[in-house]
Amino acid sequence: MKPTRGVVLLYEDLCDHWLRWCREGNLTSLGVHKIALPGQGSVDALLEALEKPNGRRIIDKLEEAGVDVEYELHALEWLLPRDLFAKNPAMFRVNADGVRTSDCNLCPSSPEALERVSEGAYKLAKILRQKSHRYFVWLDDAAKAGCSCEKCRAAKLNGADQGILTANAIAAGVKAYDSQATAAYLAYADAKCLPNIAPAENVFLEFAPMDRDHARPLTDPADQRGPAYCRLLEDLLTVFSAETTHVLEYWLDNALYSGYKMPPVKVPFYADICDADTEFYSSLGIPHIKTFASYICEEYHTLHGEPPIVEYGMILEKYLGL
Numbered sequence: 001m002k003p004t005r006g007v008v009l010l011y012e013d014l015c016d017h018w019l020r021w022c023r024e025g026n027l028t029s030l031g032v033h034k035i036a037l038p039g040q041g042s043v044d045a046l047l048e049a050l051e052k053p054n055g056r057r058i059i060d061k062l063e064e065a066g067v068d069v070e071y072e073l074h075a076l077e078w079l080l081p082r083d084l085f086a087k088n089p090a091m092f093r094v095n096a097d098g099v100r101t102s103d104c105n106l107c108p109s110s111p112e113a114l115e116r117v118s119e120g121a122y123k124l125a126k127i128l129r130q131k132s133h134r135y136f137v138w139l140d141d142a143a144k145a146g147c148s149c150e151k152c153r154a155a156k157l158n159g160a161d162q163g164i165l166t167a168n169a170i171a172a173g174v175k176a177y178d179s180q181a182t183a184a185y186l187a188y189a190d191a192k193c194l195p196n197i198a199p200a201e202n203v204f205l206e207f208a209p210m211d212r213d214h215a216r217p218l219t220d221p222a223d224q225r226g227p228a229y230c231r232l233l234e235d236l237l238t239v240f241s242a243e244t245t246h247v248l249e250y251w252l253d254n255a256l257y258s259g260y261k262m263p264p265v266k267v268p269f270y271a272d273i274c275d276a277d278t279e280f281y282s283s284l285g286i287p288h289i290k291t292f293a294s295y296i297c298e299e300y301h302t303l304h305g306e307p308p309i310v311e312y313g314m315i316l317e318k319y320l321g322l
């Protein structure tokens, strides 16, 4: 399978520069993301923007140039519309205080909820009409956002199990649209542990170590969080195949470094850390690596000139090959 050398940025960041940056950095994949706090309707906002005249102009050009454009979205509140709460509250989660709420996510012990999520994933795939067979449709962007209802507690579902049940439902939905579709299980937020439930055959691992120390390598033995993430990844690879695993890193996540406020700062890219991390990931047999590259956009270029995309691409090429 050919390796993935990619970036994930915000829909708003797309500009003509990205056509050149993908080419110059030899990038194979560009993920389109939205910052998505639960309750803000971010998926609807993206879908509306895509349907406007020229809403897909850059995306179409990237695809014509051979770049896989994929959508990487926190989408549970879109897959399971919140207004269903009045009709069927059992589809929604019970929070840690024992209160059933539609604030985010779902109850994964509810067959009706999983069915709705599957149908939603089918509809979303149909609207997005991406060419790539890989789907990155995630739980809402929230922590401590699992279900603690009686059924989920009796089944001892941890955060990873709840993520797997949801990913399996999403995978069934996208497969109904595209028989070759695969779907991501995101090891992030509440899912930083091992699942006891098996992923469906078309579910792959996506590993996103957001809470790491971004200023030193993941493998730095003097750190606590990095090595804990390394152990988690090694454990997850006893459940998932390394060949289909994706890493989603933060080396160029300039929204993070800009405090989620425009204008963007100059991205603090640590090439040595990116190199050491990529060496570690590739040593585990992982061939698919992307980094967030949010807030690297037209305005970034005006303020700071060329971002370090070529340098990043060369590091990935060094370990993953062309």
Ligand SMILES: [Zn+2]
Pocket (backbone or CB within 6 Å): 093, 094, 106, 107, 108, 109, 110, 147, 148, 149, 150, 151, 152, 153
């Ligand atoms: Zn539950």
